[in-house]
Amino acid sequence: MIKKLDEIVEKVKSISSMKLAVAAAQDKEVLQAIFDAKKKGIIDPILIGDVEKITEIAKILEEDIDNIKLIQGDDLKDCAQKAVKLVSSGEADFLMKGLLDTSILLKEVLNKEYGLRTDSLLSHVMVYEVLSYHKLLLLTDGGMNIAPDVNQKVKIINNAVKVAKSLDIKEVKVACIAAKEKVSEKMIATVDAKELSENNYGENVIVEGPLAFDLAVSKEAAKIKKFESRVSGDVDIILVPTIEVGNGIGKSLTYMANAKSAGIIMGAKAPVVLVSRADTHESKLYSIALGALIASSKK
Known part of the structure; x- marks a missing residue:
């Protein structure tokens, strides 16, 4: 079992390099993590975007890009479309968001003609390394x-289980x-x-619920x-009832507990790395490594 985010990086080093298609790659922070x-x-990496930028x-970062494939994207939609098509055709193994809105990229991911749509549901999975x-x-x-319904929650669990495995x-x-x-009955989450x-x-x-958060993560709380x-005190996956709960727990872990993290979108034919500008360089790297690990498991 992988217990640390650095172990993900070490494991994917032993696997043949996964091809990553980056949509709208003309972003300094994203490129730093990619390099x-x-x-x-x-x-x-395959970098799609404004090749000149x-x-x-790359020159500012003093990075050599002679051996990196660059593809010109005429606009943000074109960047997203070309990146998705590289993955759907098998020329790339997974996908990453660069300097474009998430909605633009996911619209292409869900395109019925050439996208990465499956019968599942797109969902976000965060992986946290917490000292405690x-x-x-x-x-x-x-x-x-x-605010997913119960059927959508089934798909969200299945997506997270794939990451866990x-x-x-x-x-x-x-x-x-x-x-x-x-x-x-007054609390639909229960x-x-x-x-x-x-x-x-x-x-x-093993899926259990409803559990209060303390019962999920603490054997002592369950004993008392x-x-x-x-699962109490040994849980792998926390399923939240709504986005607000997940957002609050996640940011609390990051900003109050100094947790390290990686994030991925699941439910498509290939994982999608979606990072925020607020994410640390370390978190971006871990997210790329996680995407590569999941992509390799699909081969």
Whole structure:
């Protein structure tokens, strides 16, 4: 089992470099992470965008791009379209967002003609390394789906389980969190969590809910409350009921607990690396490495 984000980087170094298509790559912070990942042998990038600007940024960063494939993108939509087509045709293994709106890129990802659409649902999975927790903690979905219904939550869990399995987690433990562990018709999150816990997600996947957050991450809390659980204190995946809950927990881990993190969009035929300008260079690198690991597991 991979327990540290640096272990993801080390593992993908031992795998043949995954080809990464970057849409609108003319962004200094994104290019810094890409060049770093290339030097570590994680990826073989294909940069789509304003070639003149990409070349200028590379000179500023003192990076050699002679052995990197560059493709001119006429506008942001064209950049997204060309990047997605590279992945759908098999010329690239996964996708990354550069200097363009997420909506532009995902519209092309979901294009019925040439996109990466599947029968699943696009969802965001964050992977956190928290000093106070004994292994990596996955959180979903605090980035895409606002208030998913129970059927959408099934797909969100399945997407996160794929990430967990790429991290060599043999028995995946999922906690569907709510404000309390008792089911109440007045709290839809508890009703959904109970139903989700009764579904089948394949071999070696345990889903429990509803659980309050403390019961999910603390064996001591479960002991004090006399709550019997197979996942308490050892959970791999936290499923949140709404985007606000996921966003709040995630940012609390980052800014209050100094957690390291990586993020990925799942549910398409290939993983999509979507980083924020506020993300650290380290987080961008970890996200690229995570995407490469998941992409390699699909081969």
